Amino acid sequence: MSSGNRHAEIAHILRRATFGPHPGNVEKWVEPGPEALIDSLLSGSPQRILPAAEPAAEPGDERWDDVVKGFFTNMHSANAGLHEKMTWFWHGHLTSSDQKGGPLAIYRQHKLVRSLALGNFRELLRRITIDAAMLRWLDGNESRGDAPNENYSRELMELFTLGPGNYSEADVRAGAKLLAGWEAHWPSQIVRFRPASAYKGKVRFLGRKIRAGKESYSRVVDAVCDHPKCAPFIASKIHEFLIGVAPDPVRTDKLAEVFRDSGLEILPLLREIMTHPDFLNLRLNRPRYAIEWTTAAAAVLGRSSQANIWAMTPLGQTPFRPPNAAGWPPASSYLSSQQMLSRLDVLGWNWTEENSALGQRLINSDDPAEEVLQIASLYEVSDTTRAGLVSAARRAQPWDIPNTMLRLALTSPEFVIA
Amino acid sequence: MKKPVADHHYHYPDPERRQLLRFIGMGAIGGALGNIGGVAEADQNRLHRRANSTTKPGADSDRILVVIELNGGNDGLNTLVPYGHGNYYDARKALGIQPDAVIPFDGSFGLNAALAGLHQRGLSVMQGIGTTTSPNLSHFQMQDRWYRGDIDGTYTGETGFLGRCCDAVKGDSVVTGLSLEYTQSPIIVAKQARTATLGSLEGATALFAKENALLPDGIAAIHKARTEQLSSLFGTAREAMRDMVILSNFLRGVAAPSKGYPDTTLGEKLAVVSRIIRTNGGVRVFHVPYGDFDTHTSQGNKHTPLLKQLNDATSVFLDDMQASGYGDKVLIATISEFGRRVQENDSGTDHGNGSVAMMAGPVIAGLHGEAPSLRNLDADGNLKPTTSYGDYYATLAAWLGVSDIVLGSPLPLLASATQANS
Numbered sequence: 001m002s003s004g005n006r007h008a009e010i011a012h013i014l015r016r017a018t019f020g021p022h023p024g025n026v027e028k029w030v031e032p033g034p035e036a037l038i039d040s041l042l043s044g045s046p047q048r049i050l051p052a053a054e055p056a057a058e059p060g061d062e063r064w065d066d067v068v069k070g071f072f073t074n075m076h077s078a079n080a081g082l083h084e085k086m087t088w089f090w091h092g093h094l095t096s097s098d099q100k101g102g103p104l105a106i107y108r109q110h111k112l113v114r115s116l117a118l119g120n121f122r123e124l125l126r127r128i129t130i131d132a133a134m135l136r137w138l139d140g141n142e143s144r145g146d147a148p149n150e151n152y153s154r155e156l157m158e159l160f161t162l163g164p165g166n167y168s169e170a171d172v173r174a175g176a177k178l179l180a181g182w183e184a185h186w187p188s189q190i191v192r193f194r195p196a197s198a199y200k201g202k203v204r205f206l207g208r209k210i211r212a213g214k215e216s217y218s219r220v221v222d223a224v225c226d227h228p229k230c231a232p233f234i235a236s237k238i239h240e241f242l243i244g245v246a247p248d249p250v251r252t253d254k255l256a257e258v259f260r261d262s263g264l265e266i267l268p269l270l271r272e273i274m275t276h277p278d279f280l281n282l283r284l285n286r287p288r289y290a291i292e293w294t295t296a297a298a299a300v301l302g303r304s305s306q307a308n309i310w311a312m313t314p315l316g317q318t319p320f321r322p323p324n325a326a327g328w329p330p331a332s333s334y335l336s337s338q339q340m341l342s343r344l345d346v347l348g349w350n351w352t353e354e355n356s357a358l359g360q361r362l363i364n365s366d367d368p369a370e371e372v373l374q375i376a377s378l379y380e381v382s383d384t385t386r387a388g389l390v391s392a393a394r395r396a397q398p399w400d401i402p403n404t405m406l407r408l409a410l411t412s413p414e415f416v417i418a
Numbered sequence: 419m420k421k422p423v424a425d426h427h428y429h430y431p432d433p434e435r436r437q438l439l440r441f442i443g444m445g446a447i448g449g450a451l452g453n454i455g456g457v458a459e460a461d462q463n464r465l466h467r468r469a470n471s472t473t474k475p476g477a478d479s480d481r482i483l484v485v486i487e488l489n490g491g492n493d494g495l496n497t498l499v500p501y502g503h504g505n506y507y508d509a510r511k512a513l514g515i516q517p518d519a520v521i522p523f524d525g526s527f528g529l530n531a532a533l534a535g536l537h538q539r540g541l542s543v544m545q546g547i548g549t550t551t552s553p554n555l556s557h558f559q560m561q562d563r564w565y566r567g568d569i570d571g572t573y574t575g576e577t578g579f580l581g582r583c584c585d586a587v588k589g590d591s592v593v594t595g596l597s598l599e600y601t602q603s604p605i606i607v608a609k610q611a612r613t614a615t616l617g618s619l620e621g622a623t624a625l626f627a628k629e630n631a632l633l634p635d636g637i638a639a640i641h642k643a644r645t646e647q648l649s650s651l652f653g654t655a656r657e658a659m660r661d662m663v664i665l666s667n668f669l670r671g672v673a674a675p676s677k678g679y680p681d682t683t684l685g686e687k688l689a690v691v692s693r694i695i696r697t698n699g700g701v702r703v704f705h706v707p708y709g710d711f712d713t714h715t716s717q718g719n720k721h722t723p724l725l726k727q728l729n730d731a732t733s734v735f736l737d738d739m740q741a742s743g744y745g746d747k748v749l750i751a752t753i754s755e756f757g758r759r760v761q762e763n764d765s766g767t768d769h770g771n772g773s774v775a776m777m778a779g780p781v782i783a784g785l786h787g788e789a790p791s792l793r794n795l796d797a798d799g800n801l802k803p804t805t806s807y808g809d810y811y812a813t814l815a816a817w818l819g820v821s822d823i824v825l826g827s828p829l830p831l832l833a834s835a836t837q838a839n840s
Contacts, residue, residue, distance in 0.1 A: 345621030
């Protein structure tokens with residue numbers, strides 16, 4: 001194996017399983033090698049939630065900013081590993097917005113997702129089903145047994161566990177009855193079961209007869225988790241997130257088997273996905289999500305985590321503000337002309353000073369094109385991109401070198417694709 | 419050579435400030451044209467040729483379609499209110515719109531009074547619109563069908579309904595279709611025509627900031643078409659960057675904003691649509707997503723205000739178009755993935771099927787179509803649509819002089835003088 005390829009593999013692993021690479025990280029792992037890096041990622045420890053203190057319940061609380069910044073800071077950190085990446089994945093999958101739940105509820109949901117991002121899926125689903133932010137986001141909070149609201153019941157099956165076509169409208173209605181009765185108190189956001197709001201009696205849900213009551217939400221979660229479509233559905237979505245393509249049917253069966261046999265533990269599934277040769281071999285096959293591009297670009301530019309929070313609106317991926325119950329759109333929608341306009345604009349606000357270490361490194365380099373590729377951890381580079389960078393460097397005055405080279409490199413196909 | 423001073427790189431605006439900056443005119447940002455690279459320059463020339471040509475509002479080939487998407491599933495029953503039907507108030511005990519808040523069409527049906535401004539300007543309301551084959555209550559499945567113009571669930575093509583409209587009317591436009599949001603919608607995906615997403619005009623011409631003077635050449639070199647690829651996505655990424663340059667260039671010459679638009683999301687978006695239309699640069703199709711009409715709960719507090727915002731922003735837009743000579747050239751049409759359940763839940767409504775579609779501009783104002791029964795519902799308790807949304811889509815296509823891109827036949831909703839230019 002050539003060492004060029006080795007660099008590319010390390011950079012690839014860090015793109016997919018973390019929010020980097022941060023400059024210097026690739027070199028550090030070349031010698032231990034890809035397998036050692038994957039091992040280290042699978043056994044890494046989580047970062048702590050930021051900030052440590054809870055915000056108030058009301059929207060507009062100043063501490064709310066700290067909650068968004070906290071998540072952003074964690075993702076931007078050079079210590080962000082697989083746990084952080086999966087926290088983002090679950091935030092997009094079992095998603096909620098602060099706009100319906102308020103800061104305190106969404107903070108507690110984030111804490112819950114962080115605590116189980118590499119834990120047990122059934123437990124995560126059980127707890128998020130009666131989580132205050134989710135109850136408000138998908139309207140369980142206002143659902144009553146005598147007038148059940150179908151929103152959570154439908155999305156639980158369509159988006160969270162089974163996929164369309166694997167349940168009936170009767171299941172949606174039955175699920176709504178079995179889930180009714182849970183309410184988040186305002187402003188404490190403490191969730192309680194109110195028998196008066198619950199459905200009375202038994203209903204058939206996904207082929208099981210379940211009696212409505214305090215525990216019926218848990219029976220509903222069991223019924224969807226035990227459904228034959230659940231394990232392949234989740235396994236396939238995580239596979240696509242990390243490897244860029246959906247697994248073929250044979251591979252899907254294998255992943256589902258591993259996931260099911262472990263009792264829906266997330267870490268063994270990740271190990272199965274990340275230790276398969278496809279994880280290393282299928283490179284440059286999906287666009288970087290806006291959040292991945294922003295964190296990686298900030299790492300290259302040596303920017304603090306908070307400078308670019310505002311940019312997530314035009315980039316379409318503001319944490320805690322998913323566009324709808326399906327979370328953010330698939331990776332394929334991040335290669336639009338609007339994304340490129342926004343990204344160029346973002347880079348416009350991230351000026352690299354001539355006399356900064358990064359500026360000096362590029363200005364003083366004999367080969368600024370090669371230098372910027374290395375800083376951006378790009379090791380698989382097309383001849384066209386390289387030639388374009390070389391000619392730009394040749395035409396630039398020294399003071400133009402840093403920002404011209406960085407902007408061209410960070411908008412190149414090599415950098416916008418994961 | 420003198421060292422240039424960068425325009426704006428030392429300060430980070432806070433988010434509030436960025437909000438204020440959105441949609442502010444771009445004259446201050448634009449500088450010298452610079453060398454934009456071969457393709458873009460040619461397009462720029464074409465744009466100018468077009469803008470200076472004698473083609474003024476008046477020719478059929480200048481008809482424009484503005485589709486406002488009421489995202490989330492608009493409640494047709496509280497938009498076009500069956501206020502003469504007791505069944506409606508039985509099902510909508512809490513949420514029913516009372517007769518005194520309705521503008522009557524007849525003794526049975528009336529418009530939610532929040533839409534008074536549009537009614538006054540001539541609103542065409544088509545009732546009973548929905549899918550007449552295999553209804554589905556999933557937002558994502560039904561949006562997918564509406565976006566792709568997949569009327570009966572059998573369409574397998576890759577383009578969206580508005581994308582196909584763009585392909586058919588393409589002409590020599592630099593950009594034929596625009597979707598006003600930050601992430602790409604499948605509805606505007608075209609095969610031959612150039613279509614783009616545009617969330618706002620903010621930052622749209624960053625390329626022309628002084629400190630970026632060397633970028634256009636660099637971008638042209640790195641993002642050349644028909645060059646080698648390390649993966650199939652390289653072509654897509656390079657095309658997106660080339661389109662970005664063309665779009666930046668196009669937007670640099672955009673007309674000044676009109677006054678009077680409300681300070682709402684839809685108001686801001688329609689103000690941008692107006693600027694681009696008045697630039698007369700050949701954009702024929704606009705997709706304007708709006709709102710969260712998914713009113714499962716608290717519908718009483720949300721739905722009528724959403725209609726009011728639709729009314730206020732669209733009324734200003736219609737007046738703006740009239741005043742600038744585009745009154746008979748711009749058709750506004752709403753779409754929504756489905757309606758809501760007839761029977762309310764505790765404080766809102768769940769996903770349904772049949773709903774209403776509204777059009778303004780050169781239309782036959784008033785109520786059209788056959789009302790779906792409030793008693794004879796489908797197995798899920800939803801209205802049975804009386805008209806396929808394929809027919810509605812065919813009407814919008816016919817406005818542009820386009821046929822055979824969707825399963826359906828045009829409805830007689832366009833003002834007679836402007837019926838499909840066949």
